[in-house]
Amino acid sequence: MSTTVQGVVSRAKGAPVELLDVVVPDPGPGEVVVDVAACGICQTDLHYVTGAVGDGYPFLIGHEAAGTVTAIGAGVTHVQVGDRVVLNWRAVCGQCRACRRGEPWYCFDTANATQPMRLADGTALTAALGIGALAPRTLVAEGQCTRFDPSVRPEVAGLLGCGIMAGLGAALNTAAVRRGEQVAVIGLGGVGMAALLGARLAGATGVIAVDTDTSKLSLASDLGATATIDAGSCDVVARIHELTGGVGADVVIDAVGTPGTWKQAFYARDLAGRVVLVGVPAPDARLDLPLADVFDYGGSLKSSWYGDCLPERDIPMLLDLYRQGRLDLDVFVSETIGIDQVNEAFERMRAGKVLRSVVLMQ
Template sequence: MQQVQAVVAKAKGAPVELVTINVPDPGPGEALVKVQACGVCHTDLHYREGGIADDFPFLLGHEAAGVVEAVGPDVTGVEPGDFVVLNWRAVCGECRACKRGELQYCFNTHNATQKMTLEDGTELSPALGIGAFAEKTLVAAGQCTKVDPEARPAAVGLLGCGVMAGLGAAINTGAITRGRSIAVIGCGGVGVAAVAGAALAGASPIIAVDIDPKKLAAAERLGATHTVDSSSTDPVEEIKRICGEVYEGAEGADVVVDAVGRPETWKQAFYARDLAGTVVLVGVPTPEMRLPDLPLQEVFGRGGSLKSSWYGDCLPTRDFPMLVDLYRQGRLDLDAFVTEEIGIGDVEASFEKMHHGDVLRSVVVL
């Protein structure tokens, strides 16, 4: 067992604390990872606010890259010294989805069996089964995805959640391709990643919607062809107008990604899509939120599909190495998502910056 410094949320809404935790040596199927960098994701704030579960105390952090330090018995996929991006979809290989070859839909994913604890023995709940705002963390070996060791940890670690969620929402869930249009509502880290994914796939037009000029500017830098300030313009009508000018007869975008996760933005996405278009919900709603009142005739009459996207429907072993290679080739600018690098004691301050829309990602560098 080792003792390391880590960021813990001990109670709902309370500021996070930097404390000493106990990390067990890896057992069967587990890996100990020395964390090099970990992004501050809005999901971590959701955990702190009690918006995901009530299993306090939480060990926060999950968008991480680092080096495997040790592995437990029977681990064959990774070994000490491997540079890895951590993921929260360590597929089981045994459920119905896995057996029919759709591993990206596995919901029986593995986490470490042993628990990390506070010094007094209180068990910690690691965010998304990872808990990487820590000098070292214990995960299931399947949560470690080997990537190019020359890649920058602060950038590629973001594939562990937000960037992969957005890229995958556009490319995997929305199946965006050349000759198709897309609108992204909400241009935080996940939304801008959806824009970047659409640009990578050759979509056009790529319409970014937000109320914050700084976020719209970031979306333009990552590939948006049009921006819409929804604080002063009806986004539904503007999306329809832009798409109608590019493709004669279009009544909206082929794919609309809701990266906010509120009933109001979901309704905008629903009405902003073309006939037989696709709505992708990737923004994380809170438990009390409900779908807006929509006439069932509208759902039936517009055709198409209404989808949710968990983790961008990614398969880490397939997608992470490919995206890191694109990053290394200069075709995917993951560095653009890193607004600032911070210390492990600065996570609480980064939450405040997130509230004000000042960052795409703060990244803890250890």
């Protein structure tokens, strides 16, 4: 029998989100109902609200979540009732051309629940990233659930459902930072800070943190940055070259995603260095770059989707590092709030005052 809960819904481009009744159906074949314990508010949620990632309104937003499986549909074998799970939006199919060539982190046919959740009047909702977890209950595909140790608080575990995993994976997976390398990270929101921690985990000798917010630069130093750059007070490219003996960084991670920051990343690297774009660009963003410079610098220019992670591999590994005290995930939980405070949390996000606001469900 379906259940009705109150979820955070974006009904129109640019409009404030609303707390509305959401009907969650019983799980069908391959589907799972999860009672959400905690859900982070990610920049991607704001992109849904502003219309930057589609026009499938109304959206049930929220996707960076952890909770407990409360019902399973026919044929579900991946999880069982009572499992504590992190929700992820990369439920790999194993059959598409990316999976078959041994690159499942690029899976082109990831699974979502077949049935839509709906408003009380019957209007079908588009679940953000196929999850829709800013609600006490949601319906997902079984492959979107990754079990985790219940000793980890859900507000911490859920961080790996999107943004923090994106940053860690940008360094560990996409850039494949190696021991002894010099890494620069441009933009110190949640994703950028996570990329910094990922570079340190990988054994980077130097990690240069770049931002215009002095409080974030200070936190970056506390988290292991070996140098910081106030982007508002100097030439970022020249300063990175100065800090790396005049040659540039081996890896530069752009966690902002504007043409200006991407060009800084491109020119701040060493010859044959790697640029990783993990910040999500605006739909109308454009680059103007001399093709000869692309040739002359060499190296690689990469985008990082969800940190090129495999949830079943990476989430347990990273949470194990957290439990060992080797990966500080607590620092990302800037505040915990109620489900009726999401609009205010978006304003704090816009102002750069939080790494993550996390909604705790009652």
